[in-house]
Amino acid sequence: MTTILLSMVILTWFAEIDSQKCVYRDPCICRFDHSAGSINFGVEGGVIDLHRISDDGNPLFLDPRDSGEQIYEYSPCRAYPCPTVKDSSLCLTTKNTKQVLDLGDLKDMTFNTTANKTTEKLHTSMNYKAIGSNITSIVHLICGETNEFRFEKMTSGYNYEFTLYSPCVCVDGCLAPGISAGSIIIILFFCSLLLYFGIGCLYKKVVSGATGQEIVPNDKFWFSLPGLVKDGYIFFISPCLGDRAEYRVYDRL
Structure with missing residues (x-):
């Protein structure tokens, strides 16, 4: 009975982790969607977006080996054939033999997410x-302050591992800046002011037949x-003016 309960707990744990995926949106965007019953890692609704660092179709990252014989080229958002x-999104070029090897295609890419229970x-x-x-x-996507691409290792002759450091791989690290609440208020204020004077002037002109400065609504104000x-x-500023003439027109409190 104890074994069955333990198995159920383990399966539930892995199911919860599995629900915390960065869901594919396009080859350079994934979103951490909220799933019912999932463990909260503080990233629900967050986005990883690499478009801000790769947009021109050229290989964005080069990683030449110490020997200079091998060069790894990587273009995460657009195919660089x-x-x-x-x-092809990943290419390996061997200089001495002039061999070029495709290491991964843009159309066959998936996002994979794993969780660390200890560090959450x-x-x-x-x-x-x-x-x-x-x-x-x-x-591997590692949140960092600068853009850097590294070859890590090759296993079995067929499997390659790399690490990409960038602010854009941080959750919500490279989102396009939005309009702030203050900006919205200012835009609404000036739009309201424009409507006020536009409609007010039109009304006084057509209905009241006003001319000159009288056409302005509430012109006296x-x-x-x-x-x-x-x-x-x-x-x-009158306390700073002393006995200047401008100050004497007001009664002292």
């Missing part, structure tokens, strides 16, 4: 397959406003 593979953190990687071969590549502002300013 190896000579014989138009949809998620790790996301981009997994690629090369069409027409057994080659697979894993690009608006044309006296600069003088009121000036008087208020002088009154505000």
